[in-house]
Amino acid sequence: MxxxxxxxxxxxxxxxxxxxxxxxxxxxxxxxxxxxxxxxxxxxxxxxxxxxxxxxxxxxxxxxxxxxxxxxxxxxxxxxxxxxxxxxxxxxxxxxxxxxxxxxxxxxxxxxxDSGGEFASNTxxxxxxxxxxxxxxxxxxxxxxxxxxxxxxxxxxxxxxxxxxxxxxIYGKGKENRLSIQLPTMTRFAIKHGFAGYAGKGKSVWGHIxxxxxxxxxxxxxxxxxxxxxxxxxxxxxxxAENGEEYSWERCAQEIGKALHKAGKIQDPTPKEVPPELYSYLFGVWTVPVIGENARNRANRLRALGWKPQEKSTFESLEKDEIPIILFEKGDFKGYAAPVAS
Incomplete structure (x- = not known):
């Protein structure tokens, strides 16, 4: 072909x-x-x-x-x-x-x-x-x-x-200033509720790209x-397809808190566990599966084919590219309603 x-x-x-x-x-x-x-x-x-x-x-x-x-x-x-x-x-x-x-x-x-954020899996x-x-x-x-x-x-x-x-x-600023789902939703939640939050105990880990x-x-x-x-x-x-970065959801919330505190949007950068009654402002019933479980993986095949990550790291991109876009958003944020992890 x-x-x-x-x-x-x-x-x-x-x-x-x-x-x-x-x-x-x-x-x-x-x-x-x-x-x-x-x-x-x-x-x-x-x-x-x-x-x-x-x-x-x-x-x-x-x-x-x-x-x-x-x-x-x-x-x-x-x-x-x-x-x-x-x-x-x-x-x-x-x-x-x-x-x-x-x-x-x-x-x-x-x-x-099904870790519920209790631990970082070895799998x-x-x-x-x-x-x-x-x-x-x-x-x-x-x-x-x-x-x-x-x-x-x-x-x-x-x-x-x-x-x-x-x-x-997935993170980063895409074409036409499009943003991804997980970290931007956590960021919008923090702006609305005054604290950076994580679901479950926040210890579970995901890879990033x-x-x-x-x-x-x-x-x-x-x-x-x-x-x-x-x-x-x-x-x-x-x-x-992962770039070698793996972070717990608590660490993600911590970095969101630091960036929003630096931007003057929240008073205390310390991350906290989100109470279940506020999950509707994140991903509803899917909150823990989307931002509370482990999903660790290695892109061995892409690397063997010569692929290498080239872009900003997760939290550099978050502070420099994504949060500035989110701060300009208008309207009342009410959570992410689409079935992102159905």
Whole structure:
């Protein structure tokens, strides 16, 4: 397959816009699924073609996937019909003798535990040991969709190259000043309630990745899949993407408190445990799974392919890039309502 094949990209948001920029820089022909008409012009100005539709427009997605050499899904890890529609399109291509590359976005919520913040786990998942990832519970977050993709992957065999990327905590200022979810939500909570808080006991640990480094990771995965045989790609579907930083949720709250205290937004920088009655101002019933459990991993495969993180560290980015944007936000913050780790 040509290294500059046609690409169908779902999810031109926080992750997707970064990936789109790199694809266009490298000369790929990209078609992007666009929900809102007002977003179409900006994407086309960048150089992407667009088609209008949501993740529930399954015929649109299937037809676009059937027409593309490469499909990248960065929209959400928790929408089951859209990856199945993609795979239906890939099936159509396979029947006509065409191969497809498909990169699906899952997430490290899949490897969380039930620590409740009580401890930092010694369990570290490594993507060059796929059997350890295969051993996680079928009902883990994101896992049902991942398993459905893996079943179709097995049936397609060498007729398609399919990989799953599992990002950890993503941070950084993205395109159009877009921000991620976990640390910005904790920051908005602190501004509203006057203290930096963590869920549970705050001792559990997650890995981190800057969104720009993550996007370069997607491109590394893409180039690997382009250059390797389908048989080789079938050996392991998983790619982690972490930059070597791991922090407890208490440490994250501590750094948020320090930065907001320095900015004059809270009086006391000392982090505190958030009482459950305030979880609605974080992630509701998902607060502890999203910012209270362990999810430790190593991106051994990306590093073996030559990928290296290049961006600011988590807390430098938080203070210099993200908090200044949050401080300009208007309106009453009422928590993050979307099912980020459903």
């Amino acid at each position: 040509s290294g500059k094949g046609s690409v169908f990209l779902l999810g031109p948001g926080f992750i997707g816009l970064e990936v789109l920029s790199l694809l266009l820089q490298e000369g790929y022909q990209v078609t992007t699924l666009v929900r809102r008409e007002e977003a179409r012009a900006s994407l086309e100005k960048l150089g992407s073609k667009t088609i209008t539709g949501s993740l529930d427009d399954l015929d649109v997605i299937r037809n676009a996937a059937a027409a593309a050499d490469i499909v990248i899904h960065t929209a959400t890890a928790d929408h089951a019909p859209s990856p199945m529609a993609i795979l239906d399109g890939i099936d159509e291509r396979a029947k006509s003798g065409k191969n497809t590359i498909y990169i699906h976005t899952s997430g490290c919520s899949a490897i969380t535990d 570290i998942y490594q993507d060059d040991k796929p059997e350890t990832i295969d051993s996680i519970a079928d009902n883990a977050p994101h896992r049902a969709i991942d398993l459905a993709i893996l079943k179709r992957r097995k049936n397609l065999d060498t007729k398609a190259k399919i990989s799953i990327v599992l990002p950890p905590l 800057h969104v720009a480094d993550l996007a370069r990771g997607y491109m590394t995965v893409l180039h690997y899949m382009e250059s390797e045989s389908a048989e080789k790609v079938l050996e392991n579907p998983y790619f982690f």
